Amino acid sequence: MGLYGVMTTSVSGMSVQSDRMGTVADNIANINTVGYKASSTEFATLIAEGSVAEYVPGSVSTIARRLISQQGDFTYTKSPTDLAVSGNGFFMVQSDAGTPYLTRSGNFVANADGDLVNAAGFKLLGYNLLDGSSSSVVNSAAGLQVISTSGLGMKATPSTSGKFGVNLPADATVTAAANLPGANAATAEYAGKTSIVTYDNLGHQVTLDVYSAKTANNIWEITVYDAAGSSASGGFPYTAGSQLATTSVTFDSTTGALTTASPQALSFNIPNGSTFSLDISKMTQLAANYSPQTGANAPSANGSPPSAVDRLEISNEGIVTAVYADGSRVDAFKIPLATVASPDNLTAISGNVFATNKSSGDLQLGTANDGGRGKIISGALESSTVDLASELTTMVQAQRNYTANSKVFQTGTELLDVLVNLVR
Incomplete structure (x- = not known):
């Protein structure tokens, strides 16, 4: 040449x-x-x-x-939706056209539609735990959905359980049968009344009026009414159907505690709500005035009125938990990690994403922090x-x-x- x-x-x-x-x-x-x-x-x-x-x-x-397989350093942020992978694995994202890709670019924020998107506009994919679609499909992105906050609107938590811890006066006068709260007469007599706030399925407040009346030595009647059915003066008689439950309890004359044969709980339905269990096992009958207990056994109930999502929390395993303003928590999504046999042979696509090919090997999906896959770190970004x-x-x-x-x-x-x- x-x-x-x-x-x-x-x-x-x-x-x-x-x-x-x-x-x-x-x-x-x-x-x-x-x-x-x-x-x-x-x-x-x-x-x-x-x-x-x-x-x-x-x-x-x-x-x-x-x-591609080289690990970058971490930069920590205050945003829980900033995500980094420590170890093997990629986030699954999709383009506006719906094509799935792999990426380590985890700077996700919610767009106008509530979808979590990164700086390049790719949407984060995961499994929806709210509808039960949490099973991964090997070699496929089937079953993955765009992770979005749009479906995490206001949520009410209906009341399902409560506690009624009170002391009943051992020296209380026995109430005549006709005047017991369970008879719902205007002349009702009782040793004590305590109101407990509960919530129905839509988050409406339902106040329970709990009455205690002595029927015999060491024996008491416990009756529960829906306060909405009380008379104009705020008491008896209640409207028809307002009585939710009534029972008779017996106390041990030596210890002042309920006998083992006595009912330990009341079960009834909250109007327009769920079945409710009221724990009365910590009631006492002592030589003292009627008084609600304090601490763990104080009269109370679970449930909450409607509240909005306050923040998201994301675990090392990729569980996206919606934390509501009332403190309730709901596991909403699961972020999987994708792996391939040869990540350095992935095909690079604009937007800092990658596609699989024959040289890289097939796509494998699984839970983060398990099976050789890395863990997801919330509030961190992987640097270049x-x-x-x-x-x-x-x-x-x-x-x-x-x-x-x-x-x-x-x-x-x-x-x-x-x-x-x-x-x-």
Whole structure:
């Protein structure tokens, strides 16, 4: 090939150094891109065929190597939807067209529709725990949904259980049967009344009036009414259907506690609500005034009025929990992690996402922090893996090598000019 071979080889050398500079430029440009994986340029010789005694100039080619499996450092934030993966695995995201991809770029925020999207606009995917679709499909994104806060509106928690811990006076007067609260007469008499606030299925407040009246020595009647049915004066008689439950309890004359044979709880339905269990096992009959207990046994009930989501919490296993203003918690989504056999061979797509191919291996989905997959860190972002000092060094080397190859080309053209001038 002679001089033409020299020039062709030097052009090849300049071309690969240009490729190398392009890699450096991309890396430096993305030094602040969340989850960006630095690339490097590797070289391979291209040898022209020739005899043993003859040297034929060849050329050189480049192979771009993406260091996708390299772990980046963490930058911690105050946003629970900023996510990073410590270890193996990628978040599953999808484009506006619905195409699934893999990414380590976890700077997710809720858009106008409530969908969690990262800076490139890709939507985070996960399993919806609210409808029970939490089973992963191996080698597939089937079953994954866009994680969105739009379905986590206001929520009411109906009351299902409560406690009625009070002390009943041992020296109380026995009430005549006709005047017991359970008879619902205007002349009702009782030793004590305590009101407990509960909530129906829609979050409406339902106040329970709990009456205690002595029917015999160590025996008491406990009656529960819906306060909404009370008379205009706020007491008896209640309207028909307002009585929710009544029972008779017996106390041990020695200890003042309920006997083991005595009912330990009342079960009834909250109007427009759930079945409610009122624990009365901690009631006492002592020589003291009627008084509600304090602490763990104080008269109380669970449930809450409608409240909105206050914040999201995301565990290391990817469980997205909606925490409501009333303190209630609901596990809403599960973020899986995707792995492949050879992550460095994934196909890079614009937006700092990746697609699988034959070289990378099939997609595998599973729970974070399990089975060799990394854990998800909420309130953190994975920094770019670009080392600026190393990139600047590579840039200088590429510049020098490009210049050297250009000198070879220049020398080749000068020699060619000499050859051409010989025939003039």
